[in-house]
Amino acid sequence: MNDLTLALHLLVRDYWHIIILVLSLVVGASAAIHAAMTKNDVRAAISWVGVIIMSPLLGPVLYLIAGINRVRRKHLLESRDQNFKDHTHYPEAPVSDVSELVGPQFRSLHILGDRVSRFQLRNGNHIQVLAGGDMAYPAMLEAINQAQHTIALQSYIFDNDPMGKKFVHALAEAHDRGVEIRVLIDAIGVKYSHPPIHGLLRRKGIRCALFMTNPLGMRMPYANLRSHRKILIIDGYRAFTGGMNIRAGFSSEFSQGKPAHDTHFMVEGPAVVQLVSSFAYDWQFTTGEMLSYQQWCADSWNPPKPWVPLRCIRSGPDRFIASTHHMLQGAFAVAQRHIRIQSPYFLPDQTLMGALNTAARRGIQVDILIPGQNNLKLVNYAMMAQLDQVLQAGCRVWLSSGAFDHSKLITIDGAWSYVGSSNMDPRSLRLNFELDIEVYCRSTARQIENLIDAQIEEATAISREDLAAQPFRKRLRNRIIWLFSPYL
The missing domain is CATH 3.30.870.10 (Endonuclease Chain A)
Known part of the structure; x- marks a missing residue:
């Protein structure tokens, strides 16, 4: 063993605890700075910085594995690659005005879709x-x-x-x-x-x-x-x-x-x-x-x-992140009569919750249909913990009867429909790669409305009193699980 190796060995042996402390501080500070500088959602930034500070060794490892959006980076790089061909060729001209088809209030939603989607x-x-x-x-x-x-x-x-x-x-x-x-x-x-x-x-x-x-x-x-x-x-x-x-x-x-x-x-x-x-x-x-x-x-x-x-x-944790979020915000804002939502996992964030509650307070009838029997118990508990926030604004919430329903359906004023793979929950809105279609057609909207309304006729309305009547232990359980809803 040469002198340098011996010196390093003695240094590690005598000062290993200080080395680990310094290393953890450097790594933790680097991870916390990265989270603060790259996260657009303040809640996500605070959560990750908190995890890193509270656990200087384990926190950065968790952040490295689950906190850095490498998929978004890779997709962004691919979008700049001239060899990648996105199939968007059409012989027909795009629709220029939807007013005659579904009403003038949807003109702004059409414009929003043009800016949110590359299609x-x-x-x-x-x-x-x-x-x-x-x-x-x-x-x-x-x-x-x-x-x-x-x-x-x-x-x-x-x-x-x-x-x-x-x-x-x-x-x-x-x-x-x-x-x-x-x-x-x-x-x-x-x-x-x-x-x-x-x-x-x-x-x-x-x-x-x-x-x-x-x-x-x-x-x-x-x-x-x-x-x-x-x-x-x-x-x-x-x-x-x-x-x-x-x-x-x-x-x-x-x-x-x-x-x-x-x-x-x-x-x-x-x-x-x-x-x-x-x-x-x-x-x-x-x-x-x-x-x-x-x-x-x-x-x-x-x-x-x-x-x-x-x-x-398209939506997902890449260059299309928040596409569905933007579309739903816009749709709830242009509604003039009726919003119908069917979702198996209804856990909207505060922004969408606010958009729905504002619509209800404007006098728009908002009907939300969720499963009476859910296939994911933890998600169902979290949903129950959050429903009072839409009920107090005047939205109506219905628990369907019969078998579990996995449908994801939204209609606005019997004219516009949004259907596809997205649930109204944090995972679909932020983490999953999703695909939905927006349809400007009264006939299609009526068909979807009929499916939702037929279930509402057999469903049970849930009230704030019903939620408050649950035993305290269940309400506490629901709220605790609700805290983890972004990861369910």
Whole structure:
């Protein structure tokens, strides 16, 4: 052992506690400064700085793993890459004025959408509401069976159960016909069943990838960021999107005639290009493969009438962060008569809560439908702790009866609809990659309103008195869990 090595050994042996203290102070101060300088939400900044200060060693490690938005950075870098092709070519002009279709108050919402989404509002689309798995799954499987060129499928959950195997069988047959197929599943969602289904897909020769599997060089899912998008695109011409995962529990065939509920949508027309673009972006982000417009998008569209204007709204912890948040704020502000909301996980932040409460105080009827039976107990407890904040402003809250309903539906004044994968909770609004569509069509809004109103007729109204009548231990439990709602 040379003199320098010996000196270092003695230094560490005699002063290790001081070295650790100094190191922890330097690392903790660096992490706290980074959090203060990069977090736009003051609550998030305060929370992370507090965690780091209270735990100078563990806090920076937690911040390094869960606090730094590397996904947003990577997406931002990719958006500057000239080799990345975003499929936004259209032969048709965008919709210039929605006033005649849905009313002048929606003109400002149209402008907001233009500034929030890189996609333009397009007419010439046909949209069909698919109420429940018994409508959605057969239509999706039939479309897969009819595919001639390409199939793109993205889902948060794709269970390895009887329904999932039906989809794998249909995809395998399409693959054998020579159809190009890409399947993208979230790395967390794929673990809802065992063994996970991507192994079966790969054995069938189907190209499949898992979203967010390799952060920081470690083979582990980055659980706090998830792809919650649900997309199926056939030949670049017909698409399905909405809130529905692929699970046997949403089909009467595999749930003893008592399926959980959800709502999905079939879209035909130029807006399908926007869905292809969203999928292609996520696929390249995950695998590095760039999908070509010529192969994955249809050359023309001739969907059945009626035609409606719609567009996709992407949101997530990247350059599209807060897109849905902005759209909902704008929608609640332009409402003149009625706001209907159906969400399985209703945990809006204070900004959206304020927008809803302001609408109610303006005299707008606000109806919020949530499940009477929720599949996530902790989320349900947190919801119960927060409902009094909308009830006191005059909003009406309804607990649905019957099976759990996973639908995410919003309508404004029977004219504008916002549907898709986003829940009204912190995870969907800040952490998940989500995909929704806004539809300017009175007929579509009426169909969605009818679905919500039919459940409200059988639902139970909840009041502030009902919440106050709960035993103290339950109210305390709910409030404690509510504190952790951003992480549920």
